[in-house]
Amino acid sequence: MKIEFIGGVRQVTGSCYYLEINSKRLLIECGMTHNNDDKLAINFDFSEIDFILLSHAHIDHSGLIPYLIKKGFKGKIHCTHATAELLMIMLKDSAYLQKKDAEWLTKKEQRAGRDVIIEPLYSIDDVSKVSNYLYPVSYNTIITLTEDIKTRFIDAGHILGSASIELWCREGNLEKKIVFSGDIGKKNNPLVKDPQNVDSADVVLIESTYGNRLHRNKQESIDELVDVINNTIKNNGNVLIPSFAIGRTQDLIFVLHKLSLQGRLIKHRIFIDSPLAKEATLIYSRHKECLDEEAIIFFENLKRHTLNITFTESPEESQKINEITSGAIIIAGSGMCEGGRIRHHFKHNIWRKQCSIVFVGFQATGTLGRRIIDGAKNLKILGEEIAVRSSVHTIGGFSAHADRDELLDWLKVIKNRGNPLKVCVVHGEEETSLKFCNFIKDGLKIDATVPKQHEVISF
Ligand SMILES: [Zn+2]
Ligand SMILES: [Zn+2]
DSSP: OEEEEEESSSSSSOOEEEEEETTEEEEEOOOOOTTOOOOOOOSSOGGGOOEEEOSOOOHHHHTTHHHHHHTTOOSEEEOBHHHHHHHHHHHHHHHHHHHHHHHHHHHHHHHTTOOOOOOOSOOHHHHHTGGGGBOOBOTTOOEEEETTEEEEEEEOSSSTTOEEEEEEEEETTEEEEEEEOOSOOOTTOSSBOOOOOOOOOSEEEEEOTTTTOOOOOHHHHHHHHHHHHHHHHHTTOOEEEEOOTTTHHHHHHHHHHHHHHTTOSOSOEEEEOOHHHHHHHHHHHHOGGGBOHHHHHHHHHHHTTOSSEEEOOSHHHHHHHTTOOSSEEEEESOTTSSSSTHHHHHHHHTTOTTOEEEEOSOOOTTSHHHHHHTTOSEEEETTEEEEOOSEEEEOGGGOSSOOHHHHHHHHHHHHTTOOOOEEEEESSOHHHHHHHHHHHHHHHOOEEEOOOTTOEEEO
């Protein structure tokens, strides 16, 4: 048995791990990187891959699936039912963005006198084929992939449908249990259930997005958000919140709605400026099996339009928000500000000192979001130099990821079963993963490593 770390090591995005078990070939995740330098460096034919196991729908875990199919993948893709639905809208959105980017780049080449046509990695047509390969599974059910490989998806509490993946593998007399954590959520997340624990494993791949940080207390984060919103609106400004369309946006509208009900926010209007977020919210409302009680009632009310939230779809509706100079809370993608409508809202608001930008999610190195957090005074947005004069806030308590201690607790449960355990730290920026690895080795006395890209571990 062996694992090769194709991507998503020493960086957060681009998750992809290759497993070879008894001559069967599996990929866990098939994600895109945030800087679009994706080639999926696998040195054999994609048609030889038997299975893809997908922990959740986020594009950094799933974004290359249509590309793989286009290049010959013929196997089965397993994920939860909710992930299967979210995946399709996520990939369609990705294909649409790639098409726009490719058209823009092609024009740029042609204007420079070069006859070059830039092709997207895949088209909407390619995406529509993905559903033929999807074999959704229910949580907590053992699925037989082959005589020698069984798998089970358990709730990871990160976004709707998210899972940790357990794999029982046999090769001759050798039996091993491999566990992939997926993205692990926080306990008491507003909508989805708490992450489930895994009770045993021989090899664990664990995420480490916040492996070197402790989140601030949730209540403090909510109080800070209330202060930022109320102060901004009092100063006649708008609040901009860049957010992933799937997961974070639904968490945020739930929290904002609750604050409105409690009368803690002064007069405001909430805009969710993302067609993708609207579709995702509908999918959330349909998958009651993944939601807690309070969330089910919330989505019923949202369906009946009894909440003070406007979902904007068309570009015209989106542009209309630009006319609003105060009192608006605008939630838009992309989460790390690398694309999407948030950039238009930045252009119209970020130069005004009355406005605020609130980051509630992780911003990877090299992204526009990170540059703003790091204090950039000027930014090039949509081809224009824009001054950053609005206030910038990072509120960590809304993260959809477990923090260091929660990740260590998750590992402790497995360790307590007493098996010799090998832990591979993945899905984190290099420095964070290395520090988290030391916490595992020193604190839990577990054999741990941070693999390099293309490193192979055999067992
Ligand atoms: Zn995720
Ligand atoms: Zn992730």
